[in-house]
Amino acid sequence: MTAGGWAGRLAAIRPRSGATLMEVCGTHTVTARRAGIHSLLPEDVRLLSGPGCPVCVTPVGYIDHAVALCREPGVTVATFGDLVRVPGSTSSLERARAEGGDVRVVYSALDALELAGREPERIVVFLGVGFETTSPTVAAALLEAADRGIDGFTVLSAHRLIPPALEALLPPGDTELRIDGFLAPGHVSTIIGVEPYRFVAERHGRPVVVAGFEAEDMLLGIDALLRQLSGGRSEVENVYRRAVRTEGNPTARGVLERAFEPVDCEWRGLGAIPASGLAVRPELARHDAARRVDVEVEPSFEPKGCLCGVILRGEAQPEDCPLFGRACSPERPVGACMVSSEGACSAAHRFGRSAR
Amino acid sequence: MIGGRESDRRVRLAHGGGGRLMRELVRDVFGRAFGDGGEPRVLEDAALLETGGAGRLAFTTDTFVVTPLFFPGGNVGDLAVNGTVNDLAMRGARPLALSVAVVIEEGFAWDDLEAIAGSMARAARSAGVAVVTGDTKVVPRGAADGIFVNTAGVGIVPEGRDVSAGNLGPGDRVLVSGPVGDHGVAVMSRRAGLSFEADVESDTAALNGLVESMFAASAGIRAMRDPTRGGLAAALSEMAEDSRVAVLLDERVLPVRPVVRAACETLGLDPLHVPCEGRLVAIVAAAEADAVLEAMRGHELGRGAVAIGEVREGPAGRVELRTRVGGLRLVDLPAGELLPRIC
Numbered sequence: 008m009t010a011g012g013w014a015g016r017l018a019a020i021r022p023r024s025g026a027t028l029m030e031v032c033g034t035h036t037v038t039a040r041r042a043g044i045h046s047l048l049p050e051d052v053r054l055l056s057g058p059g060c061p062v063c064v065t066p067v068g069y070i071d072h073a074v075a076l077c078r079e080p081g082v083t084v085a086t087f088g089d090l091v092r093v094p095g096s097t098s099s100l101e102r103a104r105a106e107g108g109d110v111r112v113v114y115s116a117l118d119a120l121e122l123a124g125r126e127p128e129r130i131v132v133f134l135g136v137g138f139e140t141t142s143p144t145v146a147a148a149l150l151e152a153a154d155r156g157i158d159g160f161t162v163l164s165a166h167r168l169i170p171p172a173l174e175a176l177l178p179p180g181d182t183e184l185r186i187d188g189f190l191a192p193g194h195v196s197t198i199i200g201v202e203p204y205r206f207v208a209e210r211h212g213r214p215v216v217v218a219g220f221e222a223e224d225m226l227l228g229i230d231a232l233l234r235q236l237s238g239g240r241s242e243v244e245n246v247y248r249r250a251v252r253t254e255g256n257p258t259a260r261g262v263l264e265r266a267f268e269p270v271d272c273e274w275r276g277l278g279a280i281p282a283s284g285l286a287v288r289p290e291l292a293r294h295d296a297a298r299r300v301d302v303e304v305e306p307s308f309e310p311k312g313c314l315c316g317v318i319l320r321g322e323a324q325p326e327d328c329p330l331f332g333r334a335c336s337p338e339r340p341v342g343a344c345m346v347s348s349e350g351a352c353s354a355a356h357r358f359g360r361s362a363r
Numbered sequence: 364m365i366g367g368r369e370s371d372r373r374v375r376l377a378h379g380g381g382g383r384l385m386r387e388l389v390r391d392v393f394g395r396a397f398g399d400g401g402e403p404r405v406l407e408d409a410a411l412l413e414t415g416g417a418g419r420l421a422f423t424t425d426t427f428v429v430t431p432l433f434f435p436g437g438n439v440g441d442l443a444v445n446g447t448v449n450d451l452a453m454r455g456a457r458p459l460a461l462s463v464a465v466v467i468e469e470g471f472a473w474d475d476l477e478a479i480a481g482s483m484a485r486a487a488r489s490a491g492v493a494v495v496t497g498d499t500k501v502v503p504r505g506a507a508d509g510i511f512v513n514t515a516g517v518g519i520v521p522e523g524r525d526v527s528a529g530n531l532g533p534g535d536r537v538l539v540s541g542p543v544g545d546h547g548v549a550v551m552s553r554r555a556g557l558s559f560e561a562d563v564e565s566d567t568a569a570l571n572g573l574v575e576s577m578f579a580a581s582a583g584i585r586a587m588r589d590p591t592r593g594g595l596a597a598a599l600s601e602m603a604e605d606s607r608v609a610v611l612l613d614e615r616v617l618p619v620r621p622v623v624r625a626a627c628e629t630l631g632l633d634p635l636h637v638p639c640e641g642r643l644v645a646i647v648a649a650a651e652a653d654a655v656l657e658a659m660r661g662h663e664l665g666r667g668a669v670a671i672g673e674v675r676e677g678p679a680g681r682v683e684l685r686t687r688v689g690g691l692r693l694v695d696l697p698a699g700e701l702l703p704r705i706c
Contacts, residue, residue: 043690105373222688359693
């Protein structure tokens with residue numbers, strides 16, 4: 008479809024009073040910015056970023072904990088590259104590594120497991136950050152470590168669940184919510200299915216559309232949301248049927264449940280949300296870095312002036328932050344939203360506020 | 364502030380990533396140290412020196428720390444020769460002679476050293492340039508990682524060629540000699556700890572022959588770069604910044620092999636940031652674009668040449684992309700430690 012095609016198609020179906028949509032997931036944030044989707048939206052349709060960037064919603068105390076761990080003799084911190092540059096209260100994993108801390112970038116939890124197998128004299132701490140898409144593979148690594156007796160493999164879990172975060176964005180009885188509809192991440196639904204979003208459509212009257220991650224998938228999702236809003240409907244709709252089954256993936260959920268249990272958990276911007284995090288089960292305590300390695304973690308504080316939290320609630324755009332592009336840039340990030348490749352600020356900085 | 368006192372500052376891997384931090388390091392440390400006080404000096408990839416005779420002398424140097432040393436399509440030896448030949452060629456120079464200096468770690472396999480030297484010799488022969496001097500150091504185990512290779516080169520810029528990053532003007536066309544990102548993905552595919560297979564070879568090649576056939580076709584070549592560290596994005600942004608213009612690219616015609624695109628998706632990279640070692644991007648006057656493109660396609664190393672965009676008036680250094688779905692977005696410089704030790 009040509010440029011006129013998508014822009015024209017969306018303009019033709021937009022609700023008369025405009026609409027404010029939220030893409031919940033960081034991968035969608037990146038796709039939208041990378042494909043210039045904002046430049047194709049009608050003037051009065053806004054697309055905000057939500058709390059679905061794992062690195063962004065992880066509070067600074069977690070980074071401080073990881074920094075303390077990597078400085079501990081005999082401990083290796085294994086992590087996805089994204090986390091290396093996230094600022095902690097006074098340091099970062101990147102700085103701690105330059106000062107001699109043992110931090111290694113891996114591309115999966117299984118890479119970290121193999122690392123622990125190769126270097127049995129060390130305790131390898133894998134930084135478990137991510138939603139329902141990534142946590143099942145970390146769960147599988149935990150179970151495999153227990154199974155194969157790879158004693159040095161541990162996880163510092165900051166895994167989180169998406170539906171409780173949406174619930175936190177939709178306080179009961181709230182009628183002034185600025186968000187008219189949600190674009191839900193397809194890969195999370197490959198695991199959890201579409202049922203867990205039902206409450207958003209039915210109790211809160213907001214349509215939810217599960218969409219894939221190609222630019223066209225996302226445009227189809229936006230198209231479906233606008234059609235529902237124009238027609239006065241609020242339903243859970245799946246436009247990513249080639250990957251998402253209604254019931255999700257029960258096997259992956261089973262693995263998840265064997266390794267993790269839900270706990271209350273603190274989110275940057277959203278505060279404490281009941282049963283929104285995943286902790287390593289007590290049976291696997293030997294592989295839980297929080298229990299296994301005792302370190303002193305410095306007192307944590309969030310950077311001054313950083314609007315990450317407000318942006319994660321959809322109450323501001325990255326460009327609204329006084330630090331954006333000035334004191335805070337991908338080279339010298341102040342907040343996590345500027346570091347993570349999925350962060351709203353990083354995506355906005357890299358791909359720009361779209362010109363029309 | 365997290366940065367701490369100035370005296371606590373340390374060089375991070377990100378300072379070598381080819382992005383903005385590296386530019387700052389080069390400008391603030393070396394530019395300042397070698398400038399004559401006051402404003403830091405601009406350091407080009409290859410310096411042009413007046414000789415008093417016919418043509419100008421081009422002089423450049425580059426150090427190669429790629430890991431692994433042997434990768435699909437090449438090794439550190441041909442990479443080091445081609446890289447320096449290309450730095451000369453991108454200024455319009457005809458390479459004359461190279462030096463090769465190596466730092467070898469104690470215990471390095473003799474066979475590997477011979478293989479690397481053999482590749483250097485073949486690459487130099489194929490580029491038509493002589494290796495005329497060199498240096499060898501051996502350091503204790505652990506003081507280097509296998510082998511580090513430095514090459515320097517001199518060349519002559521024939522009269523009438525004016526190729527510089529400051530020459531871009533609105534309306535000029537942007538040409539690329541073939542698919543981008545092959546080298547970066549080929550090297551990454553062989554990295555320990557990276558579990559992906561990509562059936563792609565490094566594009567490492569000397570581009571001086573291609574450049575000569577382009578100049579034979581037209582004098583309208585304004586600027587050239589080989590998009591190494593930082594990829595096409597950094598090469599275009601630097602040129603656009605020097606010329607105080609903007610660039611608009613069209614994603615629909617941008618050549619990226621499907622296997623490279625897939626690998627980039629997996630690794631979370633933008634193909635526009637991934638290095639090439641045998642491609643060039645040329646900025647050419649609009650009226651000359653077809654002639655230059657035809658000349659490129661007539662050369663073995665330019666068969667896949669395509670016009671991918673144009674120079675526009677706009678904020679200095681701004682590179683934008685018209686995406687496949689018709690949207691418009693910014694193409695930024697890579698930030699931080701994207702692909703350490705890729706060349």
